[in-house]
Amino acid sequence: MEERKIAFDNISRFLAITRYDIEQHQLINDQSLNIHAENWFRDIFNFVYDLNLINANFLSANYPAIDLVDDRNNIVYQITTTRTKDKVEHTLTKIAETIYKDFSLKIFFLLEKAKFNKETRDYFLNEHSINISDILKDYRDLIKDIETLETDKLIELNKRFFSFDATKYTDEIILDLIFKHLLKEQKKIKKDFYEDFGNIDINSKIEINSINERISFEIKKGADYRAIIDNFCNEDNMLEDLREYVINNLYRNILIEILSSQISKRELILKQTPELQDLASAHNIDFNMLIKKLHNQIENDIEIQDFNTMNIAWIIVSYFFEICDVGVDTKC
Structure with a gap:
């Protein structure tokens, strides 16, 4: 039980520090961490959710609204920091024009996810037939799902992806x-x-x-x-x-x-x-x-x-x- 708590606390801490790091890079329009984050979160999602996501850029450069794809489980992810209605609308419209239009979509926000009012939620429901709240995810959703993992898997997750790099984050x-x-x-x-x-x-x-x-x-x-x-x-x-x-x-x-x-x-x-x-x-x-x-x-x-x-x-x-x-x- 103690090892589980130590592992979970370290994961939570690392996700928080990473989020603050991305936040500061965003303020100076530095997108380098965003690119790295796509592959890092790809590996974490694969482990936590038993997926087989790959970077969409490896497949084609013609899917600007998609970052990660899992053909086996019919799911696609977009990784973003932009929380506007226009950004989400653009994503939905572009995906509808691809071969992934029938895949399940998740939009994962590297910072905080968009929180739309009722009018906007109703708009997406009427225009795209989706409950927009179901597809918007951020670190809070991820940490909740991590917390439900079996102990051995949670500890292994920590060892694989969250071993603290003292040279990176002193x-x-x-x-x-x-x-x-x-x-x-x-x-x-x-x-x-x-x-x-x-x-x-x-x-x-x-x-x-x-x-x-x-x-x-x-x-x-x-x-x-x-x-x-x-x-x-x-x-x-x-x-x-x-x-x-x-x-x-x-x-x-x-x-x-x-x-x-x-x-x-x-x-x-x-x-x-x-x-x-x-x-x-x-x-x-x-x-x-x-x-x-x-x-x-x-x-x-x-x-x-x-x-x-x-x-x-x-x-x-x-x-x-x-x-x-x-x-x-x-x-x-």
Whole structure:
């Protein structure tokens, strides 16, 4: 059971990271990952669904709406990132002109699948006699199907296709992708400027840790975006990755560096991050300095190109401050 959970969590994590990677390539009109993804997902679909898909480009260049074909099971896939009604309409129209017009069609979205309103769904039903929702798939559908696999097959899937490539996705690259994804999500947030600035818990922690006005301003501002990280972590099970890197790597090293002037480093490296933080409090270490160092270290480890990205660093620091991974609180 534990091996199954480890395998499933790794698959879910890898799919999430890949999605963020494709998302960032899309923003700069780089389609290289899309091309690679066609063959990668072809192999995954074949394994998960017992199919015999091959790349349609190997057969002919005359099927622009089709990426993968399985003649044995009469199914075709289109792999895409475009979610518009026009794109789906074009796909359906083009396939109707090919020898695959009677095949079952699946449109797999590398990012999030299109979510059409009732009017659009009715249009496809009336014009093409299909329930459009049945053919639109994305990573959520794939992960649900993977979760239903028998244990041996799920573990084998993980070994074959999701063995983590540390050279491709280092901790720094993962954090960079996470930040860029969060930055994209941040732009969607509509702030309610009539809300109270901060909250009682945040203000209490700020007082306990003697946080100065400048840093408390950044923490309160970052706290307004906590829902972004909550949704992001709940959906993709990425909180532990984020905590491992930011808290148990960056913040822990900062604590050891500061405390080593008063305590043996040999003793410090044996302690967990919460223990180090308690020692910092006991030795009256300035948490303003610790938080600023953490913020600076995060910025140094990712590509900082604009002020908005700097805000993302404060959002991360604020998040871990609020849940008590950074800074002490008698309630934690």
